[in-house]
Structure formats: C-alpha cells, structure tokens
Amino acid sequence: MEIETEKYEFLDKLIEFAQSEGLMLYKSIRRSRLILYTYNYNFIGLKEKHRYFNLHVNSGKFWDNQAPHLRWNMQKGLSTRLFNYLNSISAVVDLSRINSNKYLSSTQNDKYKEHIKLNYEDVPKFKFIRELRNYIAHYSLLDIGVELSMNYQAGNEGNIYLSKSKLLEWDGWKKQAFLYLTEQNEKIYIIPYLLEYHKQFVTTQDILYCSMISRNELALIELVDQMEEFYGKASKFRLLNSLPYRKTTIRYIQYLLRTCHKLSI
Numbered sequence: 462m463e464i465e466t467e468k469y470e471f472l473d474k475l476i477e478f479a480q481s482e483g484l485m486l487y488k489s490i491r492r493s494r495l496i497l498y499t500y501n502y503n504f505i506g507l508k509e510k511h512r513y514f515n516l517h518v519n520s521g522k523f524w525d526n527q528a529p530h531l532r533w534n535m536q537k538g539l540s541t542r543l544f545n546y547l548n549s550i551s552a553v554v555d556l557s558r559i560n561s562n563k564y565l566s567s568t569q570n571d572k573y574k575e576h577i578k579l580n581y582e583d584v585p586k587f588k589f590i591r592e593l594r595n596y597i598a599h600y601s602l603l604d605i606g607v608e609l610s611m612n613y614q615a616g617n618e619g620n621i622y623l624s625k626s627k628l629l630e631w632d633g634w635k636k637q638a639f640l641y642l643t644e645q646n647e648k649i650y651i652i653p654y655l656l657e658y659h660k661q662f663v664t665t666q667d668i669l670y671c672s673m674i675s676r677n678e679l680a681l682i683e684l685v686d687q688m689e690e691f692y693g694k695a696s697k698f699r700l701l702n703s704l705p706y707r708k709t710t711i712r713y714i715q716y717l718l719r720t721c722h723k724l725s726i
Contacts, residue, residue: 468698471691478691479705483684487714490673493560497666500549504659507542511652514539514607514621536605539621543603546655547594550662557669564673572726573669580661585641590658592638600631606648622648671721678718685714 478484514535561573581587597603606622625647628634634642642649674681688711695701 471694471698475691475703478687483680483687486677486680487684490564493556494670496553496556500553503546503549507546510539510542536607539605540603544597551594560673561669565676569672569676569726573672576668580665585637586654587658589638589641590654592634595633596628596631599633620650621652622650625649668724668726671724672726674717674721675725681714681718685711
C-alpha cells in the first residue's frame, strides 16, 4: 500500500515536471534544431540527383535527340531539387533569426549578427545563392544546362551549369547579387557554390545552437538532475514508458553541455 501511494505521488510530480519551464525550454531549443534536418535532407536529395546525373551523362542515350526524356527529366529533377534546397535555406534563416533574438543574450546576439554579416551579407557569391530562391519563386524555374567534357587520360566529366544570360532576363536581382552575376562567365557551375555554402551554413547553425545551449547552461544542468531523479524512480516503479523523455535524451543534453563551449559565441 505504501509503494502504491509513493507511485501515485511520483506520477503527480511527473505531470508537473512534464510542464516545467526547464523541460519546455529544452524542447523549444530542440525544435529549433529539427528544421535543420529538413534542410540536410534536401541537400542530400540534391547531391543524390547530381550523382544520378553523373552516372548517366556518359551514356549515348542521355544525349540521344530521338529519345530526349532522360536528359530532360534529369534537368527538371535537378531544378526541382535545387528549389527545395533553396527554400529550406530560407526557412532555417527565418527561424534562426527568431531564435537568436529569443534565446541568446544581447552580447551573443550582437556577435551572431556580426557573424552573419561577415560570412553571408558581405559575401557576394552567397548573396547570389540566396537570391536564386527569389528568382525561382518570382520568375521561373532554373534552366539547368548539362555538358560532358571528354578527356581520354583523366576520364570524361559531366557538369551542370546555369546560364548567366538567362538569369539576367529577370529584373528582380538585388544590387549586390546582380553585380556579382554580371561579373561571371556565361556558364555558372553551381555545384561548387552549393558545396561551399552548405559547409558554412551548417557551421553557422552549429554556432547558433551551441550558443543557445550555453546561454541556458544552468537551467539545463538542473533539468538533467531532475531527469536523472525521475528516471531512477520510474525504473523502480516500472513506469519508464510514462516519462516524457528517454535515457538517450539525458545523454544528449550532457553531451551538448560538454561540447558546445567550443562553438558558442
């Protein structure tokens, strides 16, 4: 009877804990990270479509004018994947702006904004990448050009590119992106741009996420202690399925608290 009473008291406290500020804080910060998975999924999808292109660009069927569907469908697929990727960038950027204002200290937020300015706003080729999304949204899907470079020693190499003259048909380019575009060659090989942008973008998101964790370090340390206590009692009463988290959640928060200092601003 005493054990049953203790169990019900535990469940009452667990209900309160499930609505506690500490747990809500962690879930809110964690949600800010989950959208990055969508971004990464779209990036992987784009790379896979490009890999598929490289597998087929050497085949005669790919270039056969009597059966152009393979090349056309691949170009259309690449354009669609690129649009999805650019849209996911915009979604992450919008949410990151909200989270930096909400979860960072004033000093951290100023440093984060400076990081954005130096690594994106002041980098013309990255402004161009962001503007491609507006080009698609307000003007046209991208026309993806394909080519095959023949080299008997190094092997044949396929490339995809954008046409500068076609991009300049749109009059909606912002000044910095427009000036950068006018300085490029007619064929703009887009994949190296995207690989460089992706590397910098993921690093920036890691910096923001770790800064949010560090800013709320004391609250998260307290949360871990509470989680450990509830986990122990839930194990005792065989009520682990009633917990609003898993053991891996505790380990994950502990890992963040150990490692995020390296990237926090």
